[in-house]
Amino acid sequence: MSNIKPLFDRVVLKRMEEEKLSAGGIVIPDSATEKPIKGEVVAVGAGKVLDNGNVRAPVVKVGDKVLFGKYSGTEVKLDGTEYLVVKEDDIFAVLG
Numbered sequence: 796m797s798n799i800k801p802l803f804d805r806v807v808l809k810r811m812e813e814e815k816l817s818a819g820g821i822v823i824p825d826s827a828t829e830k831p832i833k834g835e836v837v838a839v840g841a842g843k844v845l846d847n848g849n850v851r852a853p854v855v856k857v858g859d860k861v862l863f864g865k866y867s868g869t870e871v872k873l874d875g876t877e878y879l880v881v882k883e884d885d886i887f888a889v890l891g
Contacts (some may be wrong), residue, residue: 804843808834861889
C-alpha cells in the first residue's frame with residue numbers, strides 16, 4: 796500500500812471477502828452478493844478533536860478486524876486496490 800495517513804478520526808479499511816457458498820452448499824454468484832461489512836484496518840488517523848481542544852486517541856489500530864455500516868465511508872482506489880475511508884464513529888465493533 797502506498798503511504799496513506801488519514802486525518803483526524805478517519806480510518807482506512809480494506810474490505811474482507813464474503814463467503815461465496817451458502818450454508819446449504821449453494822454457490823452464490825458475485826451479482827447476488829452484497830458488499831461486505833467486515834474489513835481490516837489499514838491506517839488510522841491521530842484521533843478526534845473534542846470541543847475542548849483535546850484529541851481523543853482512536854480505539855481501533857492497524858490490523859484490527861472490524862464491522863462497519865453498510866453505506867459508510869468513501870471508496871477509493873490506490874495502486875489498483877480498493878479501500879474504504881470511514882470515520883471511526885462508523886465502526887460498530889472490533890472482531891476478536
